[in-house]
Amino acid sequence: MNNEPKLDLKHFLSHTHMYVYPLNFDNVANYLNGYEHGINNKDITSNLKQFVIKNHSVNSSSDGWIGQMKRLSNRLNQTPLETFKEVVSNLIEKINT
Numbered sequence: 125m126n127n128e129p130k131l132d133l134k135h136f137l138s139h140t141h142m143y144v145y146p147l148n149f150d151n152v153a154n155y156l157n158g159y160e161h162g163i164n165n166k167d168i169t170s171n172l173k174q175f176v177i178k179n180h181s182v183n184s185s186s187d188g189w190i191g192q193m194k195r196l197s198n199r200l201n202q203t204p205l206e207t208f209k210e211v212v213s214n215l216i217e218k219i220n221t
Contacts, residue, residue, distance in 0.1 A: 131159055131168065133216055137209055149204035153190045175215045 136143060144151045160166050173189040176182050182196045197207035 133168070133212055137212055137216075140209075147205070149193070149208060152205060152208060153193075172211065172215060175218070176211060179214070180211075 140152060141147050144155050156168060160168060169189045173184050173192060176189075176192055176196060177184065180196050180199075182192050182199070184192045187194075193208055193211070194204050196211070197204040200207055202210070
């Protein structure tokens with residue numbers, strides 16, 4: 125049985141300010157990377173990376189999922205934080221269907 129605490133992504137998206145301050149993409153990315161490092165599990169960012177490759181045709185490079193998200197945000201003319209929240213919402217929706 126796995127007793128690791130799991131990050132509730134829906135709650136994280138709707139209450140990001142409770143996890144991260146000041147609220148910006150770099151701090152959100154650092155929080156997620158630190159969370160995954162702490163539990164020794166990269167499922168969130170790995171799934172996010174693959175979802176963006178498959179659904180937005182933005183490959184991951186040496187800059188990882190963070191650079192991938194920033195390139196997508198430039199393409200969509202959004203801030204990286206807006207893009208992150210939109211992509212994660214879509215990923216959650218896909219997982220739940």
